[in-house]
Amino acid sequence: AQSVTQLDSQVPVFEEAPVELRCNYSSSVSVYLFWYVQYPNQGLQLLLKYLSGSTLVKGINGFEAEFNKSQTSFHLRKPSVHISDTAEYFCAVSRMDSSYKLIFGSGTRLLVRP
């Protein structure tokens, strides 16, 4: 079975500071990896995904993530955050051999302060 762990339930940060949101996963098979963002009272928007190839993945809104197979991690980073980045961020995985199901982590609330 697959599982996703987001250890930080909330990350407060000041505007224009860098941020890293941590994600670790567990799986006995190869997986695809995703980061989604959810703004209040809205659905989920795909930030970026790792399918194969380069381990550094760039996404929308200036976010990037690095896949580390040995540490089974897929941490999300942004060099300088804005107030508008305040939202819930979900890391998710799906099996490569049966990828219909996204398994989400518990989410990290990014709170950007002025």
Next chain:
Amino acid sequence: DTEVTQTPKHLVMGMTNKKSLKCEQHMGHRAMYWYKQKAKKPPELMFVYSYEKLSINESVPSRFSPECPNSSLLNLHLHALQPEDSALYLCASSQEEGTGTYGYTFGSGTRLTVV
């Protein structure tokens, strides 16, 4: 059109009511999904439709009944719900079944309150 549209955005229903949630996409996606998201929790998969046929039912109670009338439309019929069914119901679609190359496109959800 790159959106998944869900209606209504909010719904309040009694435990004896029958209501339906609607989801529509015009991206030519052939797989559609229902997810349930409780407050402060991640989304959980309920159903998968692939080429208009039910592909996956994640052991969802029969008071939730999905329907896929055509390749663009997905409904979720609700009957005799319980207060604990109150949640945000998210619809998603993908080009083919599975997250594969393109991932899912999610709608903005229907916030359901059962009273």
